[in-house]
């Protein structure tokens with residue numbers, strides 16, 4: 001009787017007990033939902049980055065999510081799911097209304113909604129409803145009727161900046177990038193998602209792999225693809241916000257992941273790492289700080305590469321002055337530009353998932369043509385696991401040698417792993433691309449003249465951004 005309920009309950013109890021044991025053994029408290037975030041949480045010392053804690057979080061969250069789906073009345077789940085868009089839209093409204101910044105000074109006693117609304121010109125009655133809906137989802141706390149304070153989650157929306165008259169234009173520049181993710185999700189992403197069903201059911205576009213036949217064209221009334229749109233004067237605000245969101249995305253996975261995803265110490269002294277589609281150069285910056293003897297080339301679209309120059313000049317001027325970093329505006333659909341040396345590593349973090357197979361293969365073939373016999377290709381991207389057992393995951397991803405995900409959880413950890421699957425669908429709507437299964441990755445890697453030789457799991461995460469190491473085939 002009720003065996004699934006008992007199993008889910010036991011998984012939750014056991015994993016929470018293990019997390020508490022680590023807290024006790026390390027003397028670290030677990031962050032409270034009621035208190036604003038401490039950014040030290042995103043360092044290797046953050047309690048969630050302890051490997052045992054991270055593993056048990058995955059089990060507890062997967063079990064808790066499955067428990068909700070099991071226990072709650074199915075029509076209630078259906079209707080709540082059908083209206084789920086209320087969440088990103090509400091987050092977008094409070095992000096645009098700078099509510100987290102407004103609440104920063106107020107601290108735990110919070111501010112009455114009328115005082116918040118006086119600062120952002122939103123109807124206080126409507127704002128109260130939005131904030132109450134968010135507080136019910138554990139974003140913000142309603143500390144007294146109509147009085148709201150920041151909590152752990154809402155504090156992520158605080159850029160930490162003062163609200164100035166032209167705040168909106170500059171809000172996301174040099175920010176932690178998390179408010180930018182909320183703004184991006186509530187704007188071009190959700191607009192494209194809304195249009196996607198029409199694009200999918202239209203026989204002219206439903207099977208397209210092209211970037212200019214997606215939901216985003218209909219949503220923003222543009223003919224060009226998302227990247228070209230970001231380069232236009234109208235696209236500037238969204239472009240800056242997107243770039244900030246990309247650096248914010250680094251906080252989604254444990255720190256040092258890029259350092260642990262590859263043996264950087266094996267790259268010869270003064271070797272060259274080419275960060276393809278490196279955006280603001282934030283990923284290579286992390287590597288350069290840990291391995292200062294390496295040289296870097298950061299490649300991106302010419303408009304974007306300017307932000308990388310600025311970031312490096314501020315963050316690691318010694319490398320810039322020593323000419324150990326090169327900033328190259330280019331198009332990765334063209335042959336590789338002249339590089340200072342034969343690359344030791346081509347690094348592509350969250351690039352291949354932006355492109356459907358035909359484009360991904362073109363990018364990787366261009367890199368293959370510029371590779372030397374010892375060049376490594378390092379792909380860092382989510383791998384979406386099948387929601388069932390799979391032979392290729394058992395062998396290529398080494399799952400056969402690992403402890404099995406306990407029943408009755410899904411083998412892909414279900415609710416604990418929704419982020420990768422959500423990004424997959426978003427990419428479909430915006431770019432006609434998506435995350436891949438390991439079989440999907442193997443296909444594009446092999447079709448472009450590379451060979452997958454090592455798959456490396458993120459040591460502090462069962463689920464997020466593994467590394468695929470490839471060599472010339």
Ligand SMILES: C[S@@+](CC[C@H](N)C(=O)[O-])C[C@H]1O[C@@H](n2cnc3c(N)ncnc32)[C@H](O)[C@@H]1O
Pocket residue numbers: 227246247276277278279280283299300301304330331332333348349350351354
């Ligand atoms: C999802 S972002 C990834 C950024 C970075 N690698 C990271 O992990 O944060 C994709 C990057 O690809 C760049 N990109 C898109 N099309 C490109 C092209 N044709 N040539 C070069 N870079 C391009 C974008 O400007 C953007 O910076």
